[in-house]
Amino acid sequence: MHNSGLAPLDAPVMTGGLADTVFELAERDPGRPQLARRAPDAPGEWVHVSAAELREQVVDVARGLVACGISPGNRIAIMARTRYEWTVLSCALWALGAEVVPLYPTSSHEQVEWILRDADCVGVVVEDEQGIMTVGSVCARLPRLRHVWQLDAGGLEQLVERGRPVPTATVDSLRRIVLPDSTAVVAYTSGTSGRPRGCALSHRSLASPCDTLLTGWSGLAAPPGEQPAVLVFLPFSHVYGLMIQGLCLRGGFLMAHEPDLRSDTLAAALVSFRPTYLHGVPSVFERVYKSFLTSAERAGRGALFERAARTARDHAEAMERQRLGTGSGPGLELRLQHALYEKGVYRKLRESLGGRLSGAVSGGSSLNRELALFFAGIGIVVHDGYGLTETSGGVTMQPLGREKFGTVGRPLPGVDLHVAQDGEILVRGPSLFQGYIGDEAGTAEVLQEGWLATGDLGRLDSEGYLTLTGRKKDIIVTSGGKSVAPAALEERLRMHPLIHQAVVVGDDRPCVGALITLDPEYLPHWRAALAGQSEGQGREAREENALRQEVTRAVAAANSTVSRSESIRVFRVLPEPFDQANGLLTPSLKLRRDEITRRYAAEIEAMYQSTRESPARPRGAAPTLEAAAGWEESEEDVFRRVR
Template structure:
């Protein structure tokens, strides 16, 4: 199959916008608990009515400060309640929100604020304010900056500022915004060059929200709850948050993944959204704990049973023996694994990178199916997703409602529909290169099966061509390697070289455990153990496992262990953990050369 279209479920009217839902919820379902805020170790309810009052107060402050319809407002913060509140307040004021990763450098912050022409910015901390101060002299269009934390918190400062403005003026402003108007400019983290500003309209976001509600009716609705921990500057987390709020599920925010297990235990969500790395860490952590407590054989048997049970559900269903084994392990092991997610979690949504078939089967087998999807910033998040009623492990599902997918002659995945962006801000050339005859060229390679399920096979620009002319998609190897608990990052190399090789980094969280297991000195560094036979053997085992996924000509022949991990600060990975291959290649040129000269 070369093309598949999923019909729309609910058309977006011309006079709709994303701010509408705040007052729809407040007027019709005012007592619904829309949020639970984390303060001083406890969660406090925020009703739909209370949230609308806060949004209105902040919007009045933004308008009083001089923010006009269509003006851009930057938002730089970790994931927290105020992020979502400010996002809706910006829309209620008729303005355009411009998310900025809270880890951004001064120059990255400058580029986004200057390119977008932002009139104001909201930052979270004193450190962010200091970063802004470094470049503010070069931002002539920036009139105002507010800080979420500190002596004059942004929410209360703006609420006080706009206290004398009539409520009707906000309502008149927000009602003047049309579906076709710009809602947000989201700067892609960019694995090459400067980030591009993706223009998403209210129509795009409304279509995404409705498509997601259609895809996940069992998750999106009153009585369900979602704990957000991914950065809201990432379109995946933001789209799911907007969908959950619209469907009247209860939202919680946690800014620090280090507190995630404790927060999951107290918030007890019914579903979560994460990138594959989080699911890998949950799985690896549980396995490691079981083995360290002498229960490794039980866990391994439970894991094998969960995978087999999930696989059997794809081929006629499990037999009596497998059902009995599964029931036993459900009491012994799976309930404890589900408890780690809060005990009420019935499903999860994953995107941003491939999950891996075994991990997908494992989580589905323990009773927490992970619905893997696919999309880009340019598609308002999900363009394809697996659902409860249409699930194929190893694929990213069918297109969401109102979206079409096509496979070009060269294998590139093309997308069109209501969720697809209109272009890049201030960049007509990039827009012309990305959109052709209404189809967005994703840059990803993929295949459609005869039921319309999409499988991503690689990245067009990342294809390695060896000296022998063999085309190799590195993602298959890299994703398998990174699923190993010992490995943090992996980059496959070999372009115009005689064979495929890899740069590997050690997972800093797992490394102390590995040293303890292998009897290595507690103080030993990765650099000191780079030639250690045990470390090399374990890395080779991971490489051997990855090589099973490809042909001999595509397999990794050599690897080297780097003394440090790739970092965002070093420019080697993006905030969403994607490799910047050109930077890594430059920073580690000697290590790459040594793979082919020794």
């Protein structure tokens, strides 16, 4: 085992609950802008809510909850997108010592029933009529559920009105008896296999990574003298979203909410709000990169963008070598090229993200090294980190001035991190969860002598930087006995603009294969560009051939990062993406691998069958389209259905 963390920082000592932050900031700096809401009559403008105004709203909602009989230890589910009311409600519940149970608004009836029953919730806040219908269909089987509030039907206003007879002093009295080690959140795991499990997270464990990051990294959040501003769009139903909310509240950042994750809506919000810092997951940064590429190609400047992107990566890589002491930095020619593209390309790219970004953070899974180099090269350094629900968020982070792209950084101060002999990451520190509610055996299985067995695989280099290599349960073992971690291959495949999702398969098969879906936003653009080059009879056939060639190139690029025995030898393009509606993604947008392989068992079998029927190739020869991809005549029908 090995551990090499960062030096301890003097983070503040916590004495109460998470809601105290709202009250303390309102006392210290009442006029400080704390939240931003869209102007009701001008969606492109934002209205600030001061620290004092936020405190008053939190108190008013808390009084309404008291009037409804909500008491310390009660659990209330919030089933809503990332929106202003989520922050007010969570702070009000924490002020009373109640516990928040985040629920994805897209959860199925079965998931909602399971979580509300398992967490023993006495109330649930839903967003809209759809939420009411979902909860209503299961509430008869939940005798403990006494309250359902609907935000879009004035649920918050009703609480405020009901709480008017309750003295403000009642809220203050309840808030002052909340202890740091009291449970604040019961966050459910994504449920990629089996039922989700409720992780009990204390006020202290949720605050710990926030306070550590604020102590050591808050200088990245805005230029000197400016108040940091963060547009929060990741779901608060996930621990990463909750951590971002905690960072903003505890750090005094200006926080705005964007519940709509559609690319055009998110792009407009970035331009109008103009954040100084960006928190996202790898798929967000992948989408941003693809949007840059698509815009450039539509403007007839695709080749220019590719050259600028290559220069950005080369420059960032040279700068990385310089700061890590392994090189002298960019040479004169590279510096001149970079300066040229800074004026003509990079500045415009940053302006499309609001024009004020001083940096970003990626979490949820590892960010592709080439993508991290690209963003650093255009002037937005993305600090990659690692954490999970059971650790209340982040446990590693890229150290300032010593960023090593392609890794998730080093353990945060106060965190011990080891890699066991089988490659599993073990973590110990102040942010660990209290256990799975109602599941002592499951808790004992992963939490032993203060160490959490994460189920993630990784490796530590000589300087203590952690590289994630996959999940233990996702490891594929071919019939030849070769163990393959699919994450790296899938990540590399998604870098191609045409590829949206990829699932690597191959358990008990002679070689590794992949199921691939096409990017629904980039595909129409690609088709339009190709149509201009392929008019006339036979256009559809040429399009299908071109599409096959593009996907084959993407597979070849992914294979270049692994050994031959680990490379993808067969693949199949599927006619529809994996999503929550078809049950192939979790609410946190993670792949349900078992369900995907079960659903597409026939396609997987046909993919390998076509390979067995393919003629042998001379050793060392480049794979042909048919042999590498396992294409059959029926594959043309697949491409037509994708259309």
